[in-house]
Amino acid sequence: MTRYTHHVGGDARLVAMAHTVRRAVFIDEQGVTEAEEMDGKDGVATHIVVTDDSEPVATARFRFVEETTARIERVAVLSAYRGEGLGASVMETAESMIRERGATSAFLHGQLRVAEFYERLGYEAVGEQFEEAGIPHVEMVKPLD
Numbered sequence: 355m356t357r358y359t360h361h362v363g364g365d366a367r368l369v370a371m372a373h374t375v376r377r378a379v380f381i382d383e384q385g386v387t388e389a390e391e392m393d394g395k396d397g398v399a400t401h402i403v404v405t406d407d408s409e410p411v412a413t414a415r416f417r418f419v420e421e422t423t424a425r426i427e428r429v430a431v432l433s434a435y436r437g438e439g440l441g442a443s444v445m446e447t448a449e450s451m452i453r454e455r456g457a458t459s460a461f462l463h464g465q466l467r468v469a470e471f472y473e474r475l476g477y478e479a480v481g482e483q484f485e486e487a488g489i490p491h492v493e494m495v496k497p498l499d
Contacts, residue, residue: 358411358440360447361403369396371403371410372428379430386487399427400451402444412440416448416460424452426462445475453498460498466490 361368380386404412412431416424426448431440452460464472469492477494
């Protein structure tokens with residue numbers, strides 16, 4: 355039976371595991387450039403990595419942009435693991451930690467093609483669509499109270 359473990363933090367080993375997933379999904383699969391994906395903000399973020407045994411298979415990161423508002427970013431699940439609830443699981447972990455640290459809202463820039471996924475988690479699109487890394491996105495917000 356497959357066993358998934360959630361890891362949370364910001365140490366170099368965890369960031370490297372997150373990079374493994376992000377490189378496979380965003381750079382190799384979606385064609386985002388290395389410079390755009392590796393944006394230098396990993397050191398100020400908290401990372402969540404889900405492993406299958408010791409292999410990283412899903413990730414997300416978050417960082418506070420205001421005292422009560424956090425931004426969730428870089429949500430990614432390896433293609434072989436999609437449909438197993440791991441995206442929702444990393445989002446739940448992020449939201450729980452954000453709440454514990456005093457945030458009352460979270461926002462993200464969701465790829466338009468997966469906006470429905472975030473809507474199912476309680477996020478609401480705000481504003482017009484825009485492009486990031488050549489991919490259509492929409493800003494989405496969720497109150498956490």
